[in-house]
Amino acid sequence: MTTVLIVDDQPLQRYGFHLLLDSVPETDVVGEAGHGAEAVRKTAELRPDVVLMDVRMPGMDGIEATRCIVAAGGRSHVLVLTTFDLDEYVHAALRAGASGFLLKDARPEELLAGIRAVAVGDAVIAPALTRRLLEEYARYVPSHRTDAAEDPRLTSLTDREREILVAVGKGWTNGEIAARFVLSESTVKTHVGRVLAKIGARDRIQAVIFAYDHGLARPTAD
Numbered sequence: 001m002t003t004v005l006i007v008d009d010q011p012l013q014r015y016g017f018h019l020l021l022d023s024v025p026e027t028d029v030v031g032e033a034g035h036g037a038e039a040v041r042k043t044a045e046l047r048p049d050v051v052l053m054d055v056r057m058p059g060m061d062g063i064e065a066t067r068c069i070v071a072a073g074g075r076s077h078v079l080v081l082t083t084f085d086l087d088e089y090v091h092a093a094l095r096a097g098a099s100g101f102l103l104k105d106a107r108p109e110e111l112l113a114g115i116r117a118v119a120v121g122d123a124v125i126a127p128a129l130t131r132r133l134l135e136e137y138a139r140y141v142p143s144h145r146t147d148a149a150e151d152p153r154l155t156s157l158t159d160r161e162r163e164i165l166v167a168v169g170k171g172w173t174n175g176e177i178a179a180r181f182v183l184s185e186s187t188v189k190t191h192v193g194r195v196l197a198k199i200g201a202r203d204r205i206q207a208v209i210f211a212y213d214h215g216l217a218r219p220t221a222d
Contacts, residue, residue: 002049002050003030003047003048003050004048004050005031005033005051005052006021006052007034007051007062007065008052008054008081009034013054030048035059035060036060036061036062039060039065039069050119051066053065053080064096066098069097071097077118079100080098080100081103082104094209098205099122100114100118125205153210156198157198157199161191164188164191165199168208192207
């Protein structure tokens with residue numbers, strides 16, 4: 001059972017999400033919040049597996065609420081809902097520690113799959129957003145770039161692990177990485193886990209940020 005806290009300032013939106021999550025046996029809505037401050041308080045109180053977080057809300061917005069929730073070091077993972085014209089919010093939420101992003105017009109099965117993935121510690125980005133986010137992020141990060149040669153976390157990686165990190169930075173799935181390097185998906189998953197541990201990343205999204213910050217990846221057409 002995956003417990004979920006729904007955060008949105010629109011009551012009708014919360015109601016719709018609640019109906020959807022109540023329709024499947026593997027999710028349990030433990031609470032709702034109408035703004036960021038309430039979301040932070042209820043997350044600490046209810047300790048849900050997943051916080052379904054809206055971005056634009058009055059008072060404390062979803063980005064600041066995400067930052068507070070992640071900084072508290074609890075068990076909850078934040079899944080942010082966004083739209084195409086809010087890329088700047090997505091970038092800020094990446095920095096805040098969100099574990100995933102989906103569009104508000106995602107199909108019900110996509111939202112449910114995203115919640116399940118985030119609940120077990122995976123990261124998820126809506127397929128339609130991945131390329132756009134990486135392209136925008138590549139333009140966003142130059143001032144944050146770190147000299148890769150000076151970071152001991154990179155020197156701790158094997159050659160294969162470095163290749164895996166670059167591939168993750170490009171937004172490739174485990175299946176795509178496996179096909180490119182002629183590995184099994186289970187082997188790729190093991191490599192990804194080791195990379196995350198060595199660079200201190202919470203999930204794949206944080207690994208993407210790390211790769212871009214260190215100049216290891218940028219969007220390509222392949």
